[in-house]
Every structure is written in C-alpha cells, then in structure tokens.
Amino acid sequence: MDFAAALNALKTGHRITRTGWNGRGMYVAYQPGYPSGIAINANTAAATGLPQGSIAIFRPYLMFSAVDGSFVPWVASQTDLLADDWTLAPVAVPEGQ
Numbered sequence: 573m574d575f576a577a578a579l580n581a582l583k584t585g586h587r588i589t590r591t592g593w594n595g596r597g598m599y600v601a602y603q604p605g606y607p608s609g610i611a612i613n614a615n616t617a618a619a620t621g622l623p624q625g626s627i628a629i630f631r632p633y634l635m636f637s638a639v640d641g642s643f644v645p646w647v648a649s650q651t652d653l654l655a656d657d658w659t660l661a662p663v664a665v666p667e668g669q
C-alpha cells in the first residue's frame with residue numbers, strides 16, 4: 573500500500589512496516605499522545621526544566637520500533653512517503669503466551 577493508506581491504517585490502530593526495510597521487527601505505530609496531560613517523570617523534567625510531576629500535554633506522534641526493540645519518535649523520509657511497499661506489521665505476542 574502507499575503511505576496515505578498506511579497512515580490511515582495507523583490512525584485506526586494498526587502498526588505498519590515496509591518490505592524494503594532491512595531489519596526484522598521494525599515498525600511504525602501511532603502514539604495518540606496525552607491531550608489531557610500527564611505527570612512528567614524525572615527524565616522529562618530534566619529535559620524540559622519543568623518540575624517532576626508537572627502536568628504536560630503531549631500531542632500525537634508517530635513512533636518507530638527499532639530492531640533492538642527500542643522506540644524513537646519517527647518522521648517519514650521522502651523515500652518512505654513515496655514508497656508503495658507499506659504493509660501491516662504483525663502484532664507481536666509476548667513470550668509465554
């Protein structure tokens with residue numbers, strides 16, 4: 573599918589990936605943010621200069637799951653935006669289930 577269809581899939585709760593990516597298990601997910609606000613932890617307090625526990629509003633964003641299972645906010649590249657090899661990413665089943 574193209575990125576427009578992939579973005580619509582993200583907004584309905586699916587994870588997406590590209591067949592052209594070289595790493596196993598990489599995907600993009602939609603993080604709806606915290607429109608009503610959430611208390612910030614020590615890491616976020618240190619980064620923002622706000623007191624820990626302050627309520628901060630987080631807007632929606634896309635996040636990328638890397639090969640090692642870590643997450644990072646993600647912005648599509650020109651190549652990603654114009655690609656037609658987007659697919660729905662499989663949902664991982666936690667070990668022991």
